Amino acid sequence: QVQLEESGGGLVQAGGSLRLSCTASGRTFSNYAMGWFRQPPGKEREFVAAISGSGGSVYYADSVKGRFTISRDNAQNTVYLQMNSLKPADTAVYYCAADAFFSQIRLGKGDYWGQGTQVTVSS
Numbered sequence: 001q002v003q004l005e006e007s008g009g010g011l012v013q014a015g016g017s018l019r020l021s022c023t024a025s026g027r028t029f030s031n032y033a034m035g036w037f038r039q040p041p042g043k044e045r046e047f048v049a050a051i052s053g054s055g056g057s058v059y060y061a062d063s064v065k066g067r068f069t070i071s072r073d074n075a076q077n078t079v080y081l082q083m084n085s086l087k088p089a090d091t092a093v094y095y096c097a098a099d100a101f102f103s104q105i106r107l108g109k110g111d112y113w114g115q116g117t118q119v120t121v122s123s
Contacts, residue, residue, distance in 0.1 A: 007020070016121075020036070022096030024098060034098055035096065035105035048060070050070065067084050068083050081094070091120050092119060096113070
């Protein structure tokens with residue numbers, strides 16, 4: 001079992017930045033690929049970014065490529081999402097997820113999920 005807790009959400013103006021964190025507990029963190037997903041108001045959840053267990057492979061949705069950066073610190077059991085040049089369209093609840101397989105996270109799936117953190121970007 002893996003427990004995930006997101007933090008770092010908030011209200012920011014368009015063009016601003018935020019860094020989300022997701023801290024894991026319960027199992028060996030480096031054994032898991034990690035991903036960030038988001039659910040905009042009234043819409044379905046969508047994939048944002050993924051990172052392999054070692055951190056050597058990353059993958060992004062086209063909508064965030066060049067603006068968002070996913071990284072991880074396995075010593076701290078934490079994965080980050082640095083979000084720059086934020087747009088109102090980035091407003092959503094952001095979730096982190098863990099899966100034993102990087103391929104699954106890239107497909108938008110995960111065995112374990114956090115509760116989410118709200119990000120609101122004002123125009």
